Amino acid sequence: MIWRTPTTMASRGQLLVLPLLLSLLASHSSLIQLSWAKTVSVSDTEQLMPEPRAYSPDAQHLDFVYHDHEELTRFLRATSARYPNLTALYSIGKSIQGRDLWVMVVSSSPYEHLVGKPDVKYVGNIHGNEPVGREMLLHLIQYFVTSYNTDQYVKWLLDNTRIHILPTMNPDGYAVSKEGTCDGGQGRYNARGFDLNRNFPDYFKQNNKRGQPETDAVKDWISKIQFVLSGSLHGGALVASYPYDNTPNSRICRSSALCAMFQTYSAGPSLTPDDDVFKHLSLVYARNHAKMSRGVACKSATPAFENGITNGAAWYPLTGGMQDYNYVWYGCMEITLEISCCKFPPAYELKKYWEDNQLSLIKFLAEAHRGVQGFVFDPAGMPIERASIKIKGRDVGFQTTKYGEFWRILLPGYYKVEVFAEGYAPREVEFVIVEQHPTLLNVTLQPSKYLLPASSASSSSPVVSQQQQQQRQVNGKLQFPPTD
Ligand SMILES: [Zn+2]
Numbered sequence: 001m002i003w004r005t006p007t008t009m010a011s012r013g014q015l016l017v018l019p020l021l022l023s024l025l026a027s028h029s030s031l032i033q034l035s036w037a038k039t040v041s042v043s044d045t046e047q048l049m050p051e052p053r054a055y056s057p058d059a060q061h062l063d064f065v066y067h068d069h070e071e072l073t074r075f076l077r078a079t080s081a082r083y084p085n086l087t088a089l090y091s092i093g094k095s096i097q098g099r100d101l102w103v104m105v106v107s108s109s110p111y112e113h114l115v116g117k118p119d120v121k122y123v124g125n126i127h128g129n130e131p132v133g134r135e136m137l138l139h140l141i142q143y144f145v146t147s148y149n150t151d152q153y154v155k156w157l158l159d160n161t162r163i164h165i166l167p168t169m170n171p172d173g174y175a176v177s178k179e180g181t182c183d184g185g186q187g188r189y190n191a192r193g194f195d196l197n198r199n200f201p202d203y204f205k206q207n208n209k210r211g212q213p214e215t216d217a218v219k220d221w222i223s224k225i226q227f228v229l230s231g232s233l234h235g236g237a238l239v240a241s242y243p244y245d246n247t248p249n250s251r252i253c254r255s256s257a258l259c260a261m262f263q264t265y266s267a268g269p270s271l272t273p274d275d276d277v278f279k280h281l282s283l284v285y286a287r288n289h290a291k292m293s294r295g296v297a298c299k300s301a302t303p304a305f306e307n308g309i310t311n312g313a314a315w316y317p318l319t320g321g322m323q324d325y326n327y328v329w330y331g332c333m334e335i336t337l338e339i340s341c342c343k344f345p346p347a348y349e350l351k352k353y354w355e356d357n358q359l360s361l362i363k364f365l366a367e368a369h370r371g372v373q374g375f376v377f378d379p380a381g382m383p384i385e386r387a388s389i390k391i392k393g394r395d396v397g398f399q400t401t402k403y404g405e406f407w408r409i410l411l412p413g414y415y416k417v418e419v420f421a422e423g424y425a426p427r428e429v430e431f432v433i434v435e436q437h438p439t440l441l442n443v444t445l446q447p448s449k450y451l452l453p454a455s456s457a458s459s460s461s462p463v464v465s466q467q468q469q470q471q472r473q474v475n476g477k478l479q480f481p482p483t484d
Contacts, residue, residue, distance in 0.1 A: 052153045052362050054355075062142045064350040066131060066179060069099050069171045075138060076102050076167075083145040086110060086158065092166070093217030096191040099171035101217050106144045107162040108155075114162075115403045118228040118368040121164040122361070123218070126196050126232060126322065128173015129187035132340040132353050133233025137167040139354050140361050157366055164225070169214055170196055182342035183236070190214055197232075198318060200325035204246040204270075207320040218322070222330055226399070228407045229368040230334035231285070231361075232322055235345075237338035238292050239305040240285045242278035244270040245312035245321040245336075270313035272327065273394035277409050281367055282309035282335055288363045289339075290356035298341035312336065331398025333409055371410035371433055374441035376400050376419055384445060387421035392428070419443050 062075060080089040088110035091100040109117070122140070124133035144163070147154050157163075168174060170190055177187025189195055190212055199215040201207055211219075247270035272278060286293040286308035297304040303315065312323065326334035339357055376387040383404025390397040391408055392415065400406050408417075410433045420426045424445035431441050 050152060052359060053147060053151050054358070062138060064135075064139075064354070065347045066135060066350075067138065069168075069175065072134075072138065072167060072171075073100065073102065076104055076141075079141060079145060080104065086145050086148055087141070092221045093213060095170070095172045095214055096212070097172045097175075099175075101166060101169060101171070101214065103221070104141050104165045104167075105162055106141055106158060106165065108148075108159045109162065113403075116373065116405060117160055117162060118373070118407050119162045119164060119225050120229045120365050120368045121166065121227050122231050122233065122365075123166045123169050123322070124233045125168035125170055125174055127188045127234060127343075128168075128170040128175070128190070129177035129181065129185070130233075130235035130340075130343045131168075131174055131177070132235050132345065132350070133337070134167045134174070135350050136233065136339070136354060136357050136361065137165050140358075141165055141167075143358065143362075153362070157362065161365060161368060163365060164227070166218075169218060177344055179344055180346050181344045184343075187344075197322055198320040200320050200322050201329070202246055202319045202321075203244070203324055203328040204248050205319045209320060219325075222326060222332065226330065226401050226405075226407075227326070227332040229281070229365065229409065230323075230326055230332050231364055232334060232336050234336060234338045235340040235343040237298055237302065238296075238308065238341055239315075239338045240282035240292065240309045241312045241315060241323075241336040241338065242275075242282045242309065243272050243312060243324050243327050243334075245318050245324050246270065247313040247317045249317075268314060269311040270317065271311060273396060274327075274333070275311075276411055277333065277371075278335065279309065280411060281333060281364065281409070283307060284367055285335070285337060285360045285364045288360040292339075292356075292360075328396055331396060331408075367409060368407070369438055371408050372415070372417070372431060372439045372441050373405070373407045374439075374443065375404040376406065376421065377404055377442065377444045378424070379444060379446060384421050384424070387419055387424075387445070389420075390418045392416035392418055417441065417443070419445060421445055424448055 061078070067075060076089050080087045086106060086108065088105040090103050090105070092103055093101050095101065105111075107117075113119070122133075122137055124137045125131050144154055144158060148158055149155070172191040173187045173189055175187075181187075192212065194209060194212045194215075196212060196214050198207075199209050199212050200219070247268070249268070283293070289308070292308035295305045295308045303310075305315075312318070312321070321336075323334040323336050326332040337360075340353060345353075376384045376389070378384055383400070383402070385400060385402045385404065387400040387404070387406075388397055389400065389406050389408075391410065398406065398408070412433050412435050414430065414432055416428055416430050418426065418428050425448045427443060427445055429441065429443055431439055433439050
């Protein structure tokens with residue numbers, strides 16, 4: 001089977017040259033520079049890339065069994081020592097009981113950010129008693145490092161993406177959960193009894209739950225790296241679920257059991273302005289999975305999901321979830337992947353779960369290369385950090401990195417982007433997205449002519465100052481002023 005890659009495969013050298021080229025272009029422009037071009041030419045052979053190969057496990061290094069925290073740590077350390085050019089291991093913090101929250105970066109540039117290359121992530125085991133995702137992520141790491149030189153698709157993905165993998169966000173919960181337990185809450189929570197997927201700040205409701213170390217570590221992590229795309233792995237259902245998880249009308253529904261009962265009354269989808277993209281991302285996972293897109297119910301009493309996807313709130317609303325936080329606060333497109341009907345199935349089934357999920361796990365990450373990517377510069381060609389960006393009509397924004405980079409996953413069509421930065425005149429630029437390759441967009445901002453010293457800025461430059469005030473509102477959430 002042949003897969004047509006949705007992306008342009010820019011080599012590392014080309015990506016490094018890109019900002020320089022763009023800044024040269026920018027320096028010759030007046031007002032705004034719209035430079036969109038194919039990042040590189042794509043040959044027919046590159047477009048017709050074979051599917052990732054099936055992974056033959058190397059039992060000597062990673063067997064299909066559950067790995068406790070010591071074994072998991074040993075595997076990650078051994079892998080990073082054995083593949084120093086493809087991996088980097090770091091910890092984002094510790095659990096309440098002192099277990100490290102390990103993250104493995106897998107990339108051809110594991111230690112340094114290459115300009116123009118998106119960062120993506122997977123988070124496993126946020127619920128301690130749902131460890132299939134934890135094991136899948138270990139096998140994904142193993143697959144990436146062992147097939148980089150033999151699998152063309154994996155080589156392209158690792159050459160153009162920095163993949164951060166947190167196999168377990170809740171190691172303390174895992175430590176008290178039991179293999180073979182398909183339902184129930186034993187091990188779901190952290191060591192203080194908090195559900196970590198109800199522990200994030202919420203866009204719709206005040207979340208009064210005390211912040212936990214595991215949640216704080218993840219919040220800190222995603223504030224430092226601008227992740228473009230993310231998947232959070234769970235168990236207990238078979239579905240890809242997308243934001244929002246919460247809704248302004250969630251009061252009626254306080255637990256998943258209640259919500260299931262009152263679903264037809266309480267729920268309704270709670271859709272984001274990026275609903276088309278979220279549905280697409282969910283379908284990429286479901287359709288590449290061995291059976292998720294069939295939408296068969298796990299049990300007769302549980303819902304069946306058309307095409308194996310659902311809006312989170314339409315299934316059951318929840319407050320304090322991780323995916324809404326990723327999206328609303330940082331513009332990161334995170335979805336929730338429920339990959340096993342049984343939360344903690346027996347180990348002998350793990351190989352089958354890997355076979356079912358391998359292709360989905362890999363192809364989902366490649367979606368970070370769909371849409372628009374680019375840079376925001378000043379007239380001298382210097383990058384503008386923390387410029388606020390919004391795709392018009394999609395009122396959840398995001399910001400440029402310190403290199404002035406931005407990314408946004410978008411489906412083919414015509415769009416306008418709005419760019420704001422302190423001290424610069426806001427700009428609006430039109431661009432086109434096509435299926436075959438990402439659109440490269442270079443935006444140059446001019447200093448605001450009307451900015452006076454701070455004491456008189458509010459009267460002389462209402463547009464900029466109002467925007468800045470509004471952007472600072474609501475706990476640092478990226479909010480944009482309405483422009484039309
Ligand atoms: Zn879960």
